[in-house]
Amino acid sequence: MPEAPAFEGVRSRSELRDFSVSDSERFWAAVGNQRLSWISPFHTVQDCDLTQGRIKWFEGGKLNVSVNCLDRHVHTSPDRVALIWERDEQGSEVKYTYRELLEMTCRLGNVLRRRGVKRGDCVTIYMPTCPLAVAAMLACARIGAAHNVVFAGFSADALAERIRDAESNTVITVNQGVRGGKFTELKKTVDEAVQSCPSVQQVLVAMRTDTPVVMTARDVAMEEVSEIIEVNKGLIKGLPEMLKEDVVCEPAVMNSEDVLFLLYTSGSTGKPKGIVHTQAGYLLYAALTHRYVFSYHDGDVFGCVADIGWITGHSYTVYGPLANGGTTVLFESTPIYPDPGRYWNTVERLKINQFYGAPTAIRLLLKYGDHWVTKYDRSTLKTLGSVGEPINTEAWEWYHRVVGDGRCPVVDTWWQTETGGICIAPRPSEPDAEIVPGMAMRPFFGIKPVLMDTEGKVLTSNNTSGALCMAQPWPGMARTIRNNHQRFIETYYQPYPGYFFTGDGAYRSAQGYYQITGRLDDVINVSGHRIGTAEIEDVVNQCSAVAESAVIGFSHDIKGEGVYAFVVLKKNIDIKEDDLSRQLNKMVSKKIAKYACPDVIQLANRLPKTRSGKIMRRVLRKVVERDLDGLGDLSTLDDPTAVQEIVEGHNCLYWGYLHSDLN
Numbered sequence: 001m002p003e004a005p006a007f008e009g010v011r012s013r014s015e016l017r018d019f020s021v022s023d024s025e026r027f028w029a030a031v032g033n034q035r036l037s038w039i040s041p042f043h044t045v046q047d048c049d050l051t052q053g054r055i056k057w058f059e060g061g062k063l064n065v066s067v068n069c070l071d072r073h074v075h076t077s078p079d080r081v082a083l084i085w086e087r088d089e090q091g092s093e094v095k096y097t098y099r100e101l102l103e104m105t106c107r108l109g110n111v112l113r114r115r116g117v118k119r120g121d122c123v124t125i126y127m128p129t130c131p132l133a134v135a136a137m138l139a140c141a142r143i144g145a146a147h148n149v150v151f152a153g154f155s156a157d158a159l160a161e162r163i164r165d166a167e168s169n170t171v172i173t174v175n176q177g178v179r180g181g182k183f184t185e186l187k188k189t190v191d192e193a194v195q196s197c198p199s200v201q202q203v204l205v206a207m208r209t210d211t212p213v214v215m216t217a218r219d220v221a222m223e224e225v226s227e228i229i230e231v232n233k234g235l236i237k238g239l240p241e242m243l244k245e246d247v248v249c250e251p252a253v254m255n256s257e258d259v260l261f262l263l264y265t266s267g268s269t270g271k272p273k274g275i276v277h278t279q280a281g282y283l284l285y286a287a288l289t290h291r292y293v294f295s296y297h298d299g300d301v302f303g304c305v306a307d308i309g310w311i312t313g314h315s316y317t318v319y320g321p322l323a324n325g326g327t328t329v330l331f332e333s334t335p336i337y338p339d340p341g342r343y344w345n346t347v348e349r350l351k352i353n354q355f356y357g358a359p360t361a362i363r364l365l366l367k368y369g370d371h372w373v374t375k376y377d378r379s380t381l382k383t384l385g386s387v388g389e390p391i392n393t394e395a396w397e398w399y400h401r402v403v404g405d406g407r408c409p410v411v412d413t414w415w416q417t418e419t420g421g422i423c424i425a426p427r428p429s430e431p432d433a434e435i436v437p438g439m440a441m442r443p444f445f446g447i448k449p450v451l452m453d454t455e456g457k458v459l460t461s462n463n464t465s466g467a468l469c470m471a472q473p474w475p476g477m478a479r480t481i482r483n484n485h486q487r488f489i490e491t492y493y494q495p496y497p498g499y500f501f502t503g504d505g506a507y508r509s510a511q512g513y514y515q516i517t518g519r520l521d522d523v524i525n526v527s528g529h530r531i532g533t534a535e536i537e538d539v540v541n542q543c544s545a546v547a548e549s550a551v552i553g554f555s556h557d558i559k560g561e562g563v564y565a566f567v568v569l570k571k572n573i574d575i576k577e578d579d580l581s582r583q584l585n586k587m588v589s590k591k592i593a594k595y596a597c598p599d600v601i602q603l604a605n606r607l608p609k610t611r612s613g614k615i616m617r618r619v620l621r622k623v624v625e626r627d628l629d630g631l632g633d634l635s636t637l638d639d640p641t642a643v644q645e646i647v648e649g650h651n652c653l654y655w656g657y658l659h660s661d662l663n
Contacts, residue, residue: 001292003030013430020445021472027446028057028475032284035323037072038063039253042280048473051498053489056257057281057475064251065260065283066109066142069322070102071251081327083131084301086346088178088333093350096131098325101138104131106249109139115202115220117170119144119252122262124168126150126159126190128177129308129330132206134318136172137308141260141279144252148262148274151309152177152184156192157591158272162264163197165274165482171200174208180334187213194218256280262482263311265417266523266532273491274482275417282420283323285476289421289444290320292428293411294354294383298325301380303352305331305343305361310529311417312387316356320421335361340368344376344403355403356385360527362395364558370402378403383427386412388528389560390516396437414440414516416502417530418492420476423447424514441513446474451508452496459508467520468506469499522617524553524561531563531596533617539591540565540584540598545573550607550615551598554624562599564624566607566646577603602649608634608642619643623650 001016007026010016020027025045032042042061048054073080078099085094096104117123123140125147127133133149140147148166150159163171171194177184187205191214194200204220205213215221257278264272290296302321306312308330321328329350335343335357343365347355365372384404386396391412400410414424424440424447426433435441443449451459451466459466470477477500481488495501505517519525522533533551540549547570556562565584569575585597608616616637622630623646634640 003027003034006030013428017428017443017445021443021448024446024472024474028284031288032058032061032280032475035284035287036063036280037068042256046473046475050473050493050500053480053485053493055473055477055479057278057473058256058284061256061280062253063256063280064142064254065279065319066105066138067251068283069138069141069319070098070105073098073322073325074102077325080325082322083134083328083330084350085131085330086332086350088181088337090333090338090342090345091349094131101131101135103247104135105138105142106247108132108135109142109249111204112139112145112170113143113249115170117143117145120146120259121170122146122148122166122168122259124148124150124159124163124166124171126152126154126171126173126186127206127308128152128174128179128186128208129313129317129332130174130208131330132174133172133308134330137261137314137318138322139249142249142251144254144258146259146261148264149309149314150264151307151593152186153307153309153593153595155590155593156189158593159189160193160196162272162274163193163200165264165272166262167199168197169199169201170204171202172204172206174206175213176209176211178208179332180337183209183211191216254279257479259479261314263314263417265311266530266535272535273484273487275478276480276482277420277476278479281475281477283319285421285474286315286320287323289476290316290326291324293413293422293425293444294356294385295427296321296324296326296354299327300353300382301327301329301351302354302356303329303331303347303350304356304385305329305335306356306358306387311420312356315421316387335365336368339372340365341372341376344373344378347378347381348376351380353380354383354385355381356387358388358528359386359391359395360389360559362386362391362399363560366395366398367558373402378405381408384408384410386410387415389525390414390440390518391438393438400437409435410437411435412438412440414504414514418478418502419474420478423470423474424449424516436509436513439509439513439515441515443514446472448472449506449514450499451506452499456496462508462512463510465505465507465517467496468502468504468514468516469496470502471499473500519553524551524563526553526556526561526563526595527559529593529595531592535592536563536565536588536596536598539588540567542591543580543584543587545569545575545580545583547571548607550617550620552617552621552624554600554621556599559599563596564600564602564620565598566602566604566620568604568607577601600653602646602653604646604649606639606642606645608640608646609638620646623647626654 040062042058044059047056082098083096262274304316413422426435426441448471507515550566553561
């Protein structure tokens with residue numbers, strides 16, 4: 001780290017980490033000055049108060065994020081490859097240089113400006129992972145608008161809710177998405193969504209495929225974006241106006257704490273939270289973690305296979321790599337299309353050096369066998385990463401032994417939408433420092449984790465478990481929840497005053513290493529996607545046959561966590577279980593997304609409740625985990641016999657599934 005010599009007494013990585021916590025202002029001031037290009041320097045490193053949820057970094061500083069991601073690299077290496085678009089069609093990758101990406105960003109920025117998008121507006125982006133989506137994000141940053149990227153697997157209702165909360169007047173989408181050889185009608189989904197979004201004045205529509213779509217008065221037709229760059233890149237078609245625009249787009253001068261983007265994440269109340277990230281602190285933290293967690297070096301090819309609709313795609317497909325002048329892969333397909341060798345075919349063909357994926361995909365590929373991996377040359381790989389949920393030991397060891405040939409370190413990273421970037425990971429560390437399978441292990445620079453007991457006291461000993469909190473702020477952390485700062489305080493700062501509460505539990509080993517044990521609230525993690533149980537229950541309860549429901553997560557071999565729904569039917573309702581299952585899955589798919597559909601539906605006459613009427617989900621979890629000894633005191637229940645009915649119903653389902661597996 002080039003800044004390190006200026007830090008007195010720092011002679012090793014461990015001493016540097018200690019310094020970054022004990023003298024965080026000097027550390028972040030030096031890193032901020034060195035790593036970002038400023039229009040005007042900052043005068044205050046931080047102004048933070050965790051008791052009030054006040055987070056401000058680098059005040060007084062002015063910069064433009066797109067300049068930091070594009071222009072400064074164009075000045076030094078214009079023909080360096082910025083993006084490699086790994087299209088769904090295997091073997092048809094397309095490369096974009098920094099010069100080409102800047103040109104596309106500037107033209108799109110000029111279009112948005114000319115069509116009335118102003119500094120401070122929020123543009124919703126509902127697109128697959130593709131270069132035009134990256135250009136759209138950077139174009140918003142260039143003109144001072146915030147972006148709100150919505151995962152292209154979300155339903156029209158979920159999209160509409162996010163558009164309304166963001167108050168977007170502009171939406172950018174494509175006619176169809178292509179993933180795993182299947183087509184999704186993204187434009188039709190937007191058409192349905194904007195019917196309930198009065199703020200939307202225009203929808204810009206690119207063409208990912210040749211399938212025509214119905215255009216309305218609010219839609220802005222798009223044409224060949226290929227002409228902007230060169231004819232043979234006519235793979236996504238762009239705005240007709242873009243061809244008329246100048247390739248120069250004056251970057252807006254932004255304050256460090258101006259909003260860069262919103263990203264909606266599930267909360268335990270059922271209403272998604274619009275997490276707000278700002279300019280300088282987020283970009284610096286994404287860039288620093290990208291370089292040092294993965295040991296990224298200039299000239300490497302970084303392969304993060306996350307969708308841009310999630311925070312991983314924001315931080316480690318777009319902003320982190322581009323801020324570092326890196327080459328980043330945009331992966332449009334799935335791990336098993338056209339076959340289970342897709343990831344490793346991509347590694348061989350694109351010569352990927354760092355590969356960053358989800359445990360759910362690793363567990364899936366493990367079951368297909370080693371030959372789908374070993375048939376491809378993976379000698380370029382230097383680091384393997386895991387993200388989205390804790391990785392189990394079996395998957396970790398297969399990832400390390402088979403994919404990495406036993407020579408690549410596996411970095412199991414812990415972080416969240418709210419943290420902006422990786423907070424706990426095995427690297428950076430001394431080169432020969434141990435890595436324990438299935439553990440996130442070591443806090444990153446400037447991160448000070450603590451474990452809290454149920455009474456809100458800090459647990460100081462090792463070999464203990466508690467609620468994972470952060471004792472001091474860092475630049476990448478979220479600033480607020482859009483339109484609801486009180487909810488921000490109540491969710492993250494009130495549970496343990498003076499600390500940032502992550503919502504996760506963790507174990508600290510005898511050696512002081514951290515292992516994430518899972519969520520402490522009613523949020524489940526399905527294939528790396530966080531979803532509130534209340535959000536699913538709300539949809540299930542809208543079914544005309546359902547009186548009430550309770551949703552919990554349960555251990556799933558592939559997904560990590562599955563969705564288990566307990567359903568109480570209204571009286572005198574006669575419906576077949578298969579029909580009910582189809583109906584509920586259709587509703588959840590339409591209202592939220594397919595990944596949120598229940599894996600198991602158990603009918604019940606009643607749910608275990610306290611005398612005050614609260615559903616005892618803790619009891620339901622123990623039943624599903626088959627841990628009846630752990631049910632605890634049931635005397636507070638309104639009717640303890642309800643638990644026995646639930647147990648008997650679960651046993652019938654369990655033995656039924658077991659019998660079907662044996663057959």
